[in-house]
Amino acid sequence: MDTQWDKIIIGIDPGTNIMGYGLLGVKGKQPSLIVMGVIKLNRMDDHYMRLHRIYERVKALVDQYLPDEMAIEAPFYGKNVQSMLKLGRAQGVAMAAALSHEVPITEYEPRKIKMAITGNGAASKEQVAAMLQRELHLTDDQMPDLLDATDALAAALCHHYESQKPIQGRGSGSWKAFIAQHPDRVKR
Numbered sequence: 095m096d097t098q099w100d101k102i103i104i105g106i107d108p109g110t111n112i113m114g115y116g117l118l119g120v121k122g123k124q125p126s127l128i129v130m131g132v133i134k135l136n137r138m139d140d141h142y143m144r145l146h147r148i149y150e151r152v153k154a155l156v157d158q159y160l161p162d163e164m165a166i167e168a169p170f171y172g173k174n175v176q177s178m179l180k181l182g183r184a185q186g187v188a189m190a191a192a193l194s195h196e197v198p199i200t201e202y203e204p205r206k207i208k209m210a211i212t213g214n215g216a217a218s219k220e221q222v223a224a225m226l227q228r229e230l231h232l233t234d235d236q237m238p239d240l241l242d243a244t245d246a247l248a249a250a251l252c253h254h255y256e257s258q259k260p261i262q263g264r265g266s267g268s269w270k271a272f273i274a275q276h277p278d279r280v281k282r
Contacts, residue, residue, distance in 0.1 A: 103164070104250060105248065106166040107245035112132050113246075115132070117159050130246060145184065152192065153194060165249040167204055230247075
């Protein structure tokens with residue numbers, strides 16, 4: 095791992111036409127952009143070859159940047175079951191690439207990511223991108239043409255924010271609270 099960072103988080107916005115990725119380096123509690131971009135798959139006709147390409151590119155990113163954690167956007171339920179199935183496969187292949195290096199994965203709902211970045215779970219992609227630009231002090235030339243990249247970076251930043259929360263905020267609070275909630279699980 096590059097000693098410049100205490101932790102590196104890779105964010106993935108899964109897609110079968112365009113998949114976004116973004117890498118954040120964290121020093122202390124301060125996140126900074128390492129790189130973001132997209133994997134264009136829409137020129138490939140074969141769905142299975144697209145999956146293979148996703149695996150290869152995500153694995154190459156993991157090989158190159160050695161992230162400590164992955165944050166991935168969860169597929170949202172749509173009306174088209176076939177599209178949902180393809181998106182789930184793309185997500186699974188990206189996860190497998192990270193798991194090949196034993197990178198832990200956390201999945202976030204799109205609304206949770208938008209809420210973490212903008213304070214509005216129904217924010218547009220443009221609003222998310224604008225807030226990322228402000229939060230991470232990105233210049234206009236660092237902003238991508240395709241918002242799939244900023245969506246992926248948003249997943250990584252959401253994960254950073256979530257990991258900064260006190261453990262008490264994520265669990266039962268204390269042993270005393272746990273024992274009170276689960277008296278049958280404690281030997282006396």
